[in-house]
Structure formats: C-alpha cells, structure tokens
Amino acid sequence: MTPAKKAKKKIEEKIFIPQEKLNEVLERLSKHFRVWVPVLSSSSNGWTVEFRPFTIESEPFFTRQSTMPPKSVILPQGETLFQYEYVKNSDDPSKQDLILKETINAEKTLVFGARPCDVRGFVICDWVFLRGLYLDVYYKSRRENTLFATLVCQDADDACFCSSVGGGPGDMEGSDIRITSTSEGFVLEGLNDRAKEVISLCECDPPSEEQSRDAQRIQEEAKNRIIGSLDVSGSVEAVKGQFQNMGVWRDIAESCLSCGVCTYVCPTCYCFTITDEIQGLKGERLRSWDSCMFHQYTQEASGHNPRPTKLERYRNRLGHKFCYFPLRYGGVIACCGCGRCIRSCPVSIDIRSAVERVKEVHSNACVCS
Amino acid sequence: MEEKSTTSANEMKIIGFLCNWCSYGGADTAGVSRLKQPTDLRVIRIPCTGRMDPLFVLKALISGIDGVLVSGCHPKDCHYAVGNFYARRRLEVLKEFLPFLGIDADRFHYTWVSASEGQRWQEVVTEFSQRIHELGRNPGVGTKTKTENSVEAY
Amino acid sequence: MWNEITEKLHEVLRNVMPQVDVVLGWERGFNPLRIKPVVVRSEKDISRLVWNPFCVQNLTGYLVKNPAVIAGEGKKVAVCVKGCDSRSLVALIQEHFLDRDRLLIIGVPCQGTIDWRLVMKKIGNTTTVFNAHIEDGILRIEHSGGLEQMSIESVLLRRCLRCAYPNPVIYDVLIGETVTPRIDKSELYRNVAQFEQKSLEERRNFWIDVLSRCVRCYACRNACPLCICQDWCIAERRDPKWVTQRPTIKDIFIFHSIHALHLAGRCTECGECERVCPVGIPVMFIKEKLNEINLRLFSYEAGLDPQAVPPLLTFNPHEAGI
Numbered sequence: 001m002t003p004a005k006k007a008k009k010k011i012e013e014k015i016f017i018p019q020e021k022l023n024e025v026l027e028r029l030s031k032h033f034r035v036w037v038p039v040l041s042s043s044s045n046g047w048t049v050e051f052r053p054f055t056i057e058s059e060p061f062f063t064r065q066s067t068m069p070p071k072s073v074i075l076p077q078g079e080t081l082f083q084y085e086y087v088k089n090s091d092d093p094s095k096q097d098l099i100l101k102e103t104i105n106a107e108k109t110l111v112f113g114a115r116p117c118d119v120r121g122f123v124i125c126d127w128v129f130l131r132g133l134y135l136d137v138y139y140k141s142r143r144e145n146t147l148f149a150t151l152v153c154q155d156a157d158d159a160c161f162c163s164s165v166g167g168g169p170g171d172m173e174g175s176d177i178r179i180t181s182t183s184e185g186f187v188l189e190g191l192n193d194r195a196k197e198v199i200s201l202c203e204c205d206p207p208s209e210e211q212s213r214d215a216q217r218i219q220e221e222a223k224n225r226i227i228g229s230l231d232v233s234g235s236v237e238a239v240k241g242q243f244q245n246m247g248v249w250r251d252i253a254e255s256c257l258s259c260g261v262c263t264y265v266c267p268t269c270y271c272f273t274i275t276d277e278i279q280g281l282k283g284e285r286l287r288s289w290d291s292c293m294f295h296q297y298t299q300e301a302s303g304h305n306p307r308p309t310k311l312e313r314y315r316n317r318l319g320h321k322f323c324y325f326p327l328r329y330g331g332v333i334a335c336c337g338c339g340r341c342i343r344s345c346p347v348s349i350d351i352r353s354a355v356e357r358v359k360e361v362h363s364n365a366c367v368c369s
Numbered sequence: 370m371e372e373k374s375t376t377s378a379n380e381m382k383i384i385g386f387l388c389n390w391c392s393y394g395g396a397d398t399a400g401v402s403r404l405k406q407p408t409d410l411r412v413i414r415i416p417c418t419g420r421m422d423p424l425f426v427l428k429a430l431i432s433g434i435d436g437v438l439v440s441g442c443h444p445k446d447c448h449y450a451v452g453n454f455y456a457r458r459r460l461e462v463l464k465e466f467l468p469f470l471g472i473d474a475d476r477f478h479y480t481w482v483s484a485s486e487g488q489r490w491q492e493v494v495t496e497f498s499q500r501i502h503e504l505g506r507n508p509g510v511g512t513k514t515k516t517e518n519s520v521e522a523y
Numbered sequence: 524m525w526n527e528i529t530e531k532l533h534e535v536l537r538n539v540m541p542q543v544d545v546v547l548g549w550e551r552g553f554n555p556l557r558i559k560p561v562v563v564r565s566e567k568d569i570s571r572l573v574w575n576p577f578c579v580q581n582l583t584g585y586l587v588k589n590p591a592v593i594a595g596e597g598k599k600v601a602v603c604v605k606g607c608d609s610r611s612l613v614a615l616i617q618e619h620f621l622d623r624d625r626l627l628i629i630g631v632p633c634q635g636t637i638d639w640r641l642v643m644k645k646i647g648n649t650t651t652v653f654n655a656h657i658e659d660g661i662l663r664i665e666h667s668g669g670l671e672q673m674s675i676e677s678v679l680l681r682r683c684l685r686c687a688y689p690n691p692v693i694y695d696v697l698i699g700e701t702v703t704p705r706i707d708k709s710e711l712y713r714n715v716a717q718f719e720q721k722s723l724e725e726r727r728n729f730w731i732d733v734l735s736r737c738v739r740c741y742a743c744r745n746a747c748p749l750c751i752c753q754d755w756c757i758a759e760r761r762d763p764k765w766v767t768q769r770p771t772i773k774d775i776f777i778f779h780s781i782h783a784l785h786l787a788g789r790c791t792e793c794g795e796c797e798r799v800c801p802v803g804i805p806v807m808f809i810k811e812k813l814n815e816i817n818l819r820l821f822s823y824e825a826g827l828d829p830q831a832v833p834p835l836l837t838f839n840p841h842e843a844g845i
Binding site: 041042045046047048050063064067068076077078154155156157158159254255257258259260261263264265273275277286288289291294295296309310311342344346347348349350352353 | 552553554557560561580584585590592638641643644648650651736738739740741744745746753754759761767768771795798801
C-alpha cells in the first residue's frame with residue numbers, strides 16, 4: 001500500500017458537507033475509494049433502498065434504513081474463492097494438470113451512510129471470520145480495506161430494537177467516521193487515524209459553531225434514546241431448555257414460509273455455501289449466501305435431513321442468534337436489532353416476541369417442576 | 370461460452386432438439402440422401418417432444434445460443450401417441466411468452482418432420498438457419514450485470 | 524364495520540367448531556398494519572382471529588406445504604379465504620392436492636388489501652403505529668407522529684388494483700356482503716398490453732433492471748400456494764444443475780422464468796409472489812403475461828372451476844393453428 005499523500009493543509013478532524021455539495025464530495029472520494037451509498041431503487045414501489053456503488057447519477061437516500069443492509073460490501077452474495085482450469089500434461093498425455101488462480105481482490109472501499117446497526121453486523125461477523133478458529137482471508141482483506149462512515153440514526157420504527165442487543169442509535173463501534181445529518185447538511189467527524197485520509201479528501205470546511213452545536217445536540221439525543229424493549233437476558237438458558245419442546249416452536253413458526261428473507265436482509269447472518277461452478281475444463285469455486293431456512297442447508301448426502309421442517313429451521317435461526325453464538329463467543333448476541341427480519345417477513349413473524357415466548361415458556365416450566 | 374471454438378467465424382450456434390422416432394430419423398434420411406444442409410445446427414436427441422421442457426429453450430437463449438429448433442413427429446403420429454400434443458401447447462405458450470422477457474421469439478422454432486421426410490428436413494434446417502443468420506448474434510441476457518457484487522469472472 | 528365482520532367470523536367459527544379440527548385465519552401482528560397467519564386449534568383461541576384489509580396473506584399454501592395443516596380423522600380444516608385465495612383453493616382441488624370434503628371454506632368478500640409499505644411511506648417511516656381504523660374507504664392511522672388519513676385506494680397492493688374476483692368463487696360460509704369487482708375481466712391484461720408496446724430491447728432492459736435486485740431468497744416461490752415442488756425445486760438442485768449459485772442476472776432470469784413457466788395456466792393471480800418480495804420486484808407481472816396467453820389460446824382462466832383441467836395438463840388433438 002502506498003502511504004497516504006501528505007496534505008499541505010492541516011487536516012480538519014471535523015468537517016461540514018452542505019447538502020447540495022454531497023454528490024460533488026462523494027465523486028471526489030470515489031476517485032480514491034469504491035464508495036457505496038444507499039439509493040432508492042428505480043422501478044420498484046418507491047420503497048426499496050439498497051447500497052450501490054456511487055456514480056454521478058446516484059441520489060443518496062438517507063431518510064430511511066436501507067431495505068438490504070450493506071452486508072454484501074464485505075460478504076458478497078457470490079464471490080469467487082479461486083478459479084481453476086484443467087490442462088493436458090505435456091509430458092504425460094494421460095494426465096491433467098490443474099491451474100489454480102487466486103482471486104482475492106479487495107479494493108479500498110468506503111461505505112457512506114450506513115447505520116449503527118448495519119456496522120454492528122460486521123462487528124458481530126468479525127467474531128466468526130477474524131477471531132474464531134480460522135482466519136478467513138477473503139473477509140479479512142475486504143474488512144481491512146473498508147471504511148465506514150456511519151450515520152447517527154434519527155429514525156426508528158416499531159420494528160427497531162438496537163438498544164436491546166447492545167447497540168443504540170448513536171453507537172459508533174466499528175465505524176471510522178461519524179456522520180450527523182443536520183437540516184443543512186452533514187457533519188463528519190473522524191473517529192480514528194484511518195478516517196483522516198477520507199476527511200482530507202473531502203476538501204470541506206469545518207462546521208460553523210451553530211452547525212457543530214446542532215450536531216452535538218443530535219448526537220446527545222441519539223445517545224439517550226432507548227430503542228426497543230426486548231430483554232435478552234436468560235435467552236441462552238431458555239433456548240437450551242426448550243430445545244425439544246416442539247410445541248413452543250410450532251406456536252412461533254407455524255406460519256413461517258421457510259423462505260430466506262429474514263436471513264438475507266440480516267446484517268449478522270453470514271452463512272454461506274460453497275459450490276464448484278464448472279463449464280468445460282474451466283471453473284471456479286464459489287462462495288454464496290445460504291440460509292438456514294432452506295431445506296438444502298442441512299440436507300445430508302445420505303438423504304437424511306436433521307432439520308426436516310421449518311420448525312427446526314426457525315429454531316436454529318433464533319437459537320443461533322440468542323443461544324449458540326453467545327455460548328461460543330463470550331456472550332455476544334448475534335443480532336444487531338435492526339428489525340429488518342421483522343419488517344420484511346411476509347408473514348410478520350417477530351423475533352422479539354419469539355424470544356420472549358421461549359423465555360416465558362421456559363420460566364413457567366421451571367416454576368412448575 | 371468463451372470456449373475455443375472450432376467453428377468458422379460466421380457460423381451460428383443453433384441447437385436442435387429432435388425426437389428420436391421421427392425428426393432424428395428424418396435428419397438421418399436427409400444425410401443418407403446426401404442433401405446439402407447448413408452446418409450451424411447441433412443436434413440433441415430426445416425421446417419425444419413430450420420430453421421438451423421449455424427450460425431447455427430458455428436456458429439456451431438466455432445463455433446466448435443463437436437459435437433453438439425443436440422438431441418431432443407430426444401431430445397424431447406420435448410414437449407415444451400423445452407426447453407431441455402436450456409439447457405443442459407448451460411450446461406455443463413459450464413462443465408467445467419469450468418476447469415478454471425481451472427475447473426474440475424468431476430465434477425459436479418448433480415444427481414436425483417425420484422419419485421419411487428427408488427433403489422436408491433439409492428445407493426446415495435451411496430456412497431456420499437462414500433466419501438466424503439474418504437475425505445475427507444473440508446477445509443473451511445479462512452478459513453484463515448491474516449487481517456489483519457479482520463474481521469477477523463475469 | 525371490520526369489527527362487526529370479525530365478530531361474525533368468531534360466531535360462525537364457534538358454530539362450526541364441532542366439525543373442524545383446526546382453523547386457518549389471521550391475527551394481529553406486531554403493529555396494526557401487520558397481520559400474521561395463525562392456526563387455531565381450540566375454541567378459546569377463536570377470539571384471536573381478525574378480518575380486515577390488512578389480512579394480506581393467502582393461507583391456502585399452509586394446507587399443502589410441509590408440514591401441512593391437516594385435520595384429524597373425520598374432521599375438517601376451516602380456512603378463511605378472500606376472493607383471490609379461493610381461486611388458489613380451486614386450483615389445488617383441481618390438481619388433487621386437496622380434498623374438497625375435508626375443507627370448510629369461510630369466504631370473505633374483499634375490498635382490497637393494503638400495502639404497509641405504502642402506508643409507512645405516507646405517514647413517515649420513523650413512527651410507531653398505535654391504531655389503524657378503516658371506515659368508508661378511508662384509513663385513519665394514529666401514530667407517534669400524530670394522526671393521518673388517506674383513502675384506501677391510494678395504499679392498495681398492485682394485485683388488488685387489478686382484481687376482478689374480490690368475492691370467493693368457492694365457499695361453505697360467506698361472511699359479509701359481496702362487493703363489486705374493481706375492474707372488468709376484459710381489462711385484466713391492460714398492463715401487459717401496455718408493456719408490449721415497448722421494443723424487445725426495452726423489455727429486456729426492464730427485466731434486467733428489476734431482476735438485478737433479486738437476492739434469491741425464494742420468498743416468491745415459497746409463498747406461492749401452487750409452487751408445490753417445495754424443497755425439491757429445480758432452482759436448487761445440484762444434479763442436474765440448471766441454475767448456478769452465481770448471483771448473475773442470467774441465473775436470476777432462469778430462476779424467474781422457471782417459476783413463471785411452472786405456473787403457466789395454473790397461476791390464480793393471488794399476487795403473493797409479488798407482495799412478499801423484500802426488494803419490490805413485480806414478480807406477478809411475468810405470470811400475468813402467461814395467463815394472458817392461456818386466456819387467448821385456450822380460453823382458460825385458472826382457479827374458477829374445480830372440475831376443469833388446466834390447459835397445459837391436457838391437450839386437444841383437433842386444435843388447429845398451434
């Protein structure tokens with residue numbers, strides 16, 4: 001990596017981007033970074049917001065949480081782990097050689113306008129890919145090359161519950177830059193050394209005193225807001241205790257469609273499958289999103305499936321987030337409280353009430369016996 | 370589809386799905402009779418046109434195959450009595466459906482050729498190949514994708 | 524009005540409860556805009572059920588998809604259906620997935636169902652919804668940001684705006700008064716005709732654009748009551764492998780084409796595929812075209828006559844022209 005160019009001007013730690021200058025600044029940044037911004041999808045019902053690489057025509061959309069999280073920036077829906085090709089061995093024609101080509105390709109990336117819950121998703125995934133038994137080089141290279149400019153969240157609806165799972169609307173864990181959206185524009189503050197380069201590339205003035213005060217007030221408000229009322233304590237024991245009680249899982253998940261919406265919109269769901277996609281003598285090993293809601297996910301080669309119905313599959317999703325993950329990774333709940341699975345569920349299954357229900361059944365069972 | 374090709378530059382890729390009992394025999398008859406035919410067609414033998422899944426045609430056209438030809442026994446002459454009756458409905462629905470997705474229906478043709486109709490086979494192939502040559506290369510669907518998270522190889 | 528109908532529903536159910544084992548209906552979800560399907564097994568739970576324009580889900584899929592909701596020996600399953608849902612039932616009966624005699628169909632004429640996304644867009648998306656009240660075609664929402672009123676027509680799902688069958692076509696009990704269809708049957712495929720004015724390339728680009736959002740969560744497939752391959756869908760089979768795991772537009776195109784073609788002549792246009800899509804792809808539009816073709820070629824509309832055979836499951840040796 002080349003060392004960052006030394007800016008002649010003193011680097012401002014805090015800058016202000018006026019609303020009308022935003023695209024100009026993002027364009028400047030996109031010469032140095034691949035910049036992802038949330039945009040409203042055209043030709044949909046005017047609701048879907050997703051992260052897309054910034055182009056000059058982009059109209060960044062910050063007034064609502066994105067429908068899809070920025071997960072695919074670090075964990076793409078499909079990524080080539082390596083490419084391969086079979087070639088004839090020139091010495092022994094009966095043999096074939098295998099040529100492998102590594103495909104790790106991480107560009108410098110900036111995610112502009114993610115929310116605290118979105119970034120928390122990566123903080124949780126880090127446990128698995130960076131701090132677990134194995135180090136995932138693909139994840140690592142992308143994670144290290146990605147900066148997050150995170151919006152202090154001023155929006156919440158009745159599906160949000162970030163405060164219940166350790167986050168909050170002002171939580172900046174995992175973020176490099178704090179964006180505070182004020183009425184006239186955006187106040188950006190660098191939170192670590194990595195942010196300096198971005199801040200200086202913006203070539204913007206520091207905020208006025210009033211703008212600073214505005215931002216301060218918004219940050220203060222965010223800090224004091226409690227979003228969601230779920231109490232996750234005791235979820236580990238409850239899930240363990242009620243694991244075999246299929247009655248409670250039927251109550252919760254009988255209406256489940258077994259589709260992958262909840263897992264694909266989830267910033268913390270990282271499950272993947274690996275397939276060889278081969279055509280002729282050339283192919284690639286592909287890692288792509290998978291979902292524990294699918295039958296194939298646990299299908300064994302023998303034909304046996306240990307999670308034959310949606311009930312076992314839903315139990316796994318909930319159990320993974322609120323029991324197995326905290327058990328393995330020092331009590332960390334694998335949920336960022338963004339509420340996307342609740343909002344996007346076609347049959348309105350609510351993971352908060354599911355956790356509460358399991359806990360309730362568990363505590364009743366304990367009292368009786 | 371970037372494989373090294375042994376075909377000449379102006380040859381088109383056309384796939385022909387031929388029923389084992391009639392059209393495959395018809396193509397054979399044409400060959401035995403030394404009737405001159407264009408060389409763009411690659412033949413896949415199927416047991417009956419009733420085996421034709423519209424997916425075969427769709428996948429070929431989406432992948433950028435220039436033309437797809439399906440040929441079977443004449444109606445009321447099916448080896449399995451009714452296979453081509455089912456096929457006729459499916460293939461017609463497919464033909465009407467393709468343009469809705471933005472795929473040129475002219476690249477797909479289905480017809481009936483019996484085992485003895487070598488001459489007719491020659492006409493069918495010649496006509497269809499000509500049509501495909503006039504239409505030119507099939508761009509397929511999505512050789513370039515908008516989703517930026519797609520794999521590098523594509 | 525909706526409270527009265529809900530009460531009527533409870534009353535009817537209490538009366539028929541001796542014949543039935545389970546009831547498939549809707550209950551309130553995490554906010555008043557969000558209704559969820561519920562399976563009721565005892566009389567005391569009947570009061571959980573509701574019926575109002577937020578009851579968007581088609582419940583008939585639960586009768587056939589694993590683990591299917593079935594009734595014990597000699598008993599029936601009671602299922603609540605709107606007009607469109609009832610057509611799915613007919614299609615399932617036609618194809619012998621369901622036994623009509625084991626069903627107790629409770630029909631509810633439908634004035635259209637509401638898209639929560641459109642409502643949230645109107646009231647501002649950062650609020651908590653306390654109450655939703657509908658009277659005379661006006662929706663009144665009480666939320667943390669205040670009170671908002673809007674006409675139902677402005678927040679209906681697309682499927683409802685083009686609905687020609689709001690009244691159940693098959694039922695044992697009908698609750699509420701029948702309603703006049705929003706559009707005439709002759710207008711059903713107006714949008715298809717309009718779309719076909721575009722050039723081939725424009726059409727292809729339209730689909731590439733909308734389908735590029737697809738994340739292959741397969742919700743459209745799983746929500747469809749007639750997608751009966753379920754866990755054995757061709758899209759996920761590895762051998763033969765028709766669709767790769769690549770998230771490219773080509774594979775997405777193939778998946779959606781398969782999905783649509785498997786429903787050719789069977790799709791009853793309940794619009795669930797489109798409603799459940801998390802990224803707003805007009806999935807049903809593809810099927811509308813196939814239905815238009817089936818209507819034109821075979822004069823067939825799916826899900827109206829339990830005795831009829833879907834056109835692609837049969838043939839006519841004498842038909843000319845095709």
